[in-house]
Amino acid sequence: MSNFLGKRLRVGVAIPSTNTSAQPEMEAMRPVGVTNHIGRMIIDDDSLTHEAGFNRVIENIRSSTPDAIRSLRHCGVGAVIAAVSPDGYWEGHAAHEALHGRLAEAAGGAKIIMSADAILAALKALGGIRRIGLISPYLELGDEPVSRFFTDSGIDVAATHGLGGRTPSNISDVTLENLRDAVLDVDGPNVDAIVQVGTNVPMADFAAAAETWIGKPVLSNNAVLYWHALRSCGVTDPIPGRGLLYENH
Template identity: 40%
Template sequence: MTNIVGPRALFGVIVPSTNTVVEHDYWTARVPGVAFRAGSMHIPNPMMGDDAGFEALLGQIRASIDTAVRDALTAEPDRMVMGMSAETFWGGVAGNEAFEERLRRRTKMPVTTGASSCRAALQALKCRRIAVFSPYQPVADREVGRFFTEAGFDVAAITGLRCPTATDIAKVPEERLRAEVARLDGPDVDAIVQVGTNLSFVALADTLERELGKPVIAINAATLWHALRSHGIDDRVDGMGELLRSL
């Protein structure tokens, strides 16, 4: 029998318990016949105000991801989507590949991660020189930069918003995001990439693409695009950037 609300696809989505943005972004796309079931990673201490705090937060994610995956699997999804990004960039390209392989073995199903989705998106858009921003601390930005560099991209700049807590990521106002993009952009930059899934950036990225005349990739749009296209679903979605609108 087919899931009534997800007859085309049911995606398990793994998110930190502090994350309020991923599911909102995915459901806002309103792709007919595609549904989502979240598995939540318990984050009892959301503090991430410095490098040590961020690494402690990552430790909480690693300690609870198996439980979140276990819970999502009970809904019998068709694909597992990582609705968190820092861990998927950790250790560069090899670290991402090892992370995905562990999840495939655990779930026995295809996996979409933020790192691989951003790489695929940049390749599809034929972008090489990029600027990246995140809500992270420097320890995480170094890992993000390492991944993109090892994946063959020229990272012109990478910066973090240095959010003090995981919940504060969802509170970053539009004007600050606009200012960050303006600071990173330049004539030698092919694309702006945003990572950090609790940062609400999808709609603004769509607007900025039109204003700047170049790709502005929001990670939640990239992961949704990757999951849909990998699953053979080619519906076009307006308002979420060029990826979902055109590719």
């Protein structure tokens, strides 16, 4: 399907209705000839401070993501980014693979790009990194399942820092000082890369800048998702100013 604006690639991005970071960050990463097309998952802004609220958020995401993806099918997208983190990690690899299958069916042939797969692919591209510092958007309740997913994947999580998001929309309410403190907290001589999860954390620009002063990869969730979508669809342009992953892989 030809398209004047998206003549190289059209990317679908399914985003929670509470998320205000993924869309502008991914729009800023577009190469020439690539267009983004947004579908919204309708979820409530439930509390993430207790297990019942967290579980409601997960269930809302599970029920609304396929419809958000189906809304993008007639755009002729080559890939659909599921721009949400928790459900991909929450119940381990088997649940992740089952979810991926359901979303692929909803996408009608477009590639499905999920956070867990994109981050593991980025760590492999960067030389097979196995020791990370992990930044999550959550309180301790949400940190443990994310950390466990990486350790089950053979990645050593040397340190974890939660940014303390209390609702899905509140996750975006971070400052540069919060992001700086998180990077410094999880960095160390035994850490080969820093990984930030949570698509409502506006960290893409800060992550690229942080690489220049810590001297190692800092992977922002939204940047990695978009990188994986581009590379999975054959768009291999190096993008200066977007960090080591975009410039070299």
